[in-house]
Amino acid sequence: MAADLDLPIVYGIYVPTGELRHVTDVENGKACDCVCPDPHCGQRLIARNAGTKRIPHFAHESGSCAWSAEYLISILAADVITESGSITFPELTFFDEEKGQRVCRSGARRIPMARAELKELSGRQAPDVVVTWRSSSGSERSFAIVFQLRHTVSDDEVKRLSEHVEGVVVVDLRKHMREAKRRMADKHYDRAEMASRYQDKRLIRSFLLEDRPKYKTWAYSALAERLHAESAERKEAAEKRERRRREEKERRRRAKEERLRREREERAERERRRRQGREEEARRAAEERRREAAEERRREEAMRPENYGKYLPTILPLVDQQERPAMDEFGRHWVRCESCGKVAPDREFSLYGGNGRLNLGTCTECMRKRR
Numbered sequence: 196m197a198a199d200l201d202l203p204i205v206y207g208i209y210v211p212t213g214e215l216r217h218v219t220d221v222e223n224g225k226a227c228d229c230v231c232p233d234p235h236c237g238q239r240l241i242a243r244n245a246g247t248k249r250i251p252h253f254a255h256e257s258g259s260c261a262w263s264a265e266y267l268i269s270i271l272a273a274d275v276i277t278e279s280g281s282i283t284f285p286e287l288t289f290f291d292e293e294k295g296q297r298v299c300r301s302g303a304r305r306i307p308m309a310r311a312e313l314k315e316l317s318g319r320q321a322p323d324v325v326v327t328w329r330s331s332s333g334s335e336r337s338f339a340i341v342f343q344l345r346h347t348v349s350d351d352e353v354k355r356l357s358e359h360v361e362g363v364v365v366v367d368l369r370k371h372m373r374e375a376k377r378r379m380a381d382k383h384y385d386r387a388e389m390a391s392r393y394q395d396k397r398l399i400r401s402f403l404l405e406d407r408p409k410y411k412t413w414a415y416s417a418l419a420e421r422l423h424a425e426s427a428e429r430k431e432a433a434e435k436r437e438r439r440r441r442e443e444k445e446r447r448r449r450a451k452e453e454r455l456r457r458e459r460e461e462r463a464e465r466e467r468r469r470r471q472g473r474e475e476e477a478r479r480a481a482e483e484r485r486r487e488a489a490e491e492r493r494r495e496e497a498m499r500p501e502n503y504g505k506y507l508p509t510i511l512p513l514v515d516q517q518e519r520p521a522m523d524e525f526g527r528h529w530v531r532c533e534s535c536g537k538v539a540p541d542r543e544f545s546l547y548g549g550n551g552r553l554n555l556g557t558c559t560e561c562m563r564k565r566r
C-alpha cells in the first residue's frame with residue numbers, strides 16, 4: 196500500500212560507534228554525526244532537538260525516506276525480545292471445517308525465545324524480526340514479527356515469510372495510531388509526536404510482551420493451517436461416512452422394495468395359476484358335460500326305431516351268428532325276428548334267445564298278429 200504517513204524518526208545511527216542514538220543524546224543539527232538507520236537510505240541526518248514547536252526528531256539531509264521508521268522499530272523490537280528473552284503470541288484460532296466455525300487453539304501466551312534476529316525474508320525494505328523457540332530436545336521453530344506502521348504488510352510478503360517460518364505475527368501500529376487519533380479528535384493531535392512514540396522501547400515492549408489482541412494477529416500459522424486441513428479431512432471423512440450410510444440405507448430400501456415387488460408378483464402369479472386351473476377345470480367340466488350331452492343325444496338318437504337302420508350294417512354280421520349275443524356299443528342286444536325278418540334291439544321282441552338261437556326271436560308285432 197502507498198505510504199501515507201510521513202513519519203519522523205527519533206533514533207539515528209551514530210557514525211563513530213555504529214550504535215543507535217536518541218535524538219536528544221546528540222549534538223543539534225549536522226553536528227549530530229548520525230546517518231539514517233535504513234542502510235538502503237544511509238543519508239546523513241540533521242538533529243532537530245532544540246526547537247519549541249516540534250518534538251525533537253531527525254531530519255534527512257535531502258528529504259525523508261520511506262522505510263526508516265519501520266527499520267528503526269524492527270531494530271528496537273529485536274533488542275526488546277533479546278533483552279526479555281520472550282514474546283507473547285496472540286490467540287491462535289483456525290476455521291474448523293467440521294464444526295463450521297472458527298475455534299480457538301490457544302489463548303495469548305508468553306513464550307520464551309532463544310533469540311531474535313533481523314532477517315530480510317519478506318521482501319519489504321525493512322528487516323523482519325525472526326524469533327526462534329528451542330525445545331528441550333534442541334529442535335527449533337522460527338516465527339516472524341512484522342510491524343505495520345507506514346506500510347501495510349502485503350499477502351505476498353506473508354507468503355514469502357511462510358516459506359521460512361512457522362508463523363507470522365503482524366503488529367498493527369497503524370490501527371493503534373488511528374484509534375489514538377480518534378480518541379484525541381477534539382484535542383491537539385500531533386502525528387509526529389504520535390509516530391515518535393512507537394520508536395520507544397517501552398511502547399514496543401508493551402506491544403510485544405503484553406496481550407494486545409487488537410493489534411497483534413497471526414497473518415500466517417503453519418499450525419493453524421495444519422489444524423484447518425485436518426478438520427477438512429475429518430469433515431470429508433464424516434461426509435463420506437454419511438454418504439455411505441445414506442447409500443446403504445437406500446440400497447436396503449431398494450432391496451426391500453424389490454423383495455415386496457417380487458412377492459406381489461409371485462402372489463399374482465399363484466393367483467393367476469389358480470384362476471387358470473379353475474378355468475381349465477370348468478372348461479373340462481363343460482367339455483365333459485357337452486360330451487355327455489352329445490353321447491346322451493347319440494344314445495337317444497340310437498334308441499329311436501327310425502334310426503335302427505343306421506346300425507344294421509355293423510350289427511347284422513353279429514346277429515346272424517348264434518355263438519355270442521349281438522351287442523352294440525350302447526349295450527343293446529340285437530335280435531332277428533324269425534317271423535318277419537326284422538332286426539331290432541331286444542326291447543322290440545316278445546321272446547328271444549335259447550340254445551343255439553341266441554340272437555333269434557319273435558318281435559312284439561308278429562306276436563300280436565299271431566294272437
Ligand SMILES: [Zn+2]
Pocket residue numbers: 231232233236237238255259260261263
Ligand atoms: Zn532514511
Ligand SMILES: [Zn+2]
Pocket residue numbers: 532533534535536537557558559560561562
Ligand atoms: Zn316279426
